[in-house]
Amino acid sequence: MIKQLWSKYKSIIAYLFWGVVTTVVNLAVFQILSPGLHWNVEVATVIAWFASVLVAYFTNKVWVFGSHYTTVSDFLVEILRFFFYRGLTLVIDMVITYVGIQVLKFDTPLQQFIVKFIDNVIVVIANYIFSKWLIFKDNRGIEDK
Template sequence: MKRYLKFVDYLKEKNLWEIFVYLFFGGLTTVVNIVVFALFHEGLKWGWPTSNAISWVASVLFAFVTNKIWVFHSKTETFGELLIEFSKFLVARIVSFGLDMGSMYVLIDLLTIGNFIAKLITQVLVVVANYVFSKVFIFKKVRVHEEKE
């Protein structure tokens, strides 16, 4: 436990804790995506497009909850604020899905890079894009100004 706390303190001191937690939950999001895909595609024998769509929805929902609560510590006061925040998150994830598909097309079909290498490259782009979208546009820290008496 001491090593863990020392590790956390070090990352916080270097302003890397948020990125570490984001990457940790991003890894779990990837696991959710793969497990749900396998459940529907291999387990239930559904087609890959349907299985992939369901796994994307499950992973986006998982990512929203984990990013909101544990990564960015976002607080919303009303259901409307939550809905706006989720809508922004969803739009950003759709944009990054487009980035993923577009990058894959360019790398595989136009530049003839292998599928696996292309997927690794695009995942780096997508992770960075999703972090920036989440940090800058979605889970903005709300600053509370206290009035001085």
């Protein structure tokens, strides 16, 4: 029974694991740059996004969706598609961060962390949907077909 459940849900479990890693990267970079070094919130958000998207792309490609593209052109199409859809969720990220921190004035380090945590939960869900059905849909391993 456990083997059947693992087989059925392994991509979701792997995605959630790597999503946690990606979220930690995003939160850590943001916390270092914005509250830590007092950088602008929007700049810190974009840099944290870029770092976490790089981690997410390679972990999703290899361990979550089993992408087997090996040619340069296929790789470029895939990574550009990945960054495009992650760019859409960056907009979500920016809106939530702006509203939470600038408009609602949740601006202490703990409040910023809570805003970013809630933000990341929403973004992770949207990213899974994009990855599963729009990015890695045509290039999964044999076990997914």
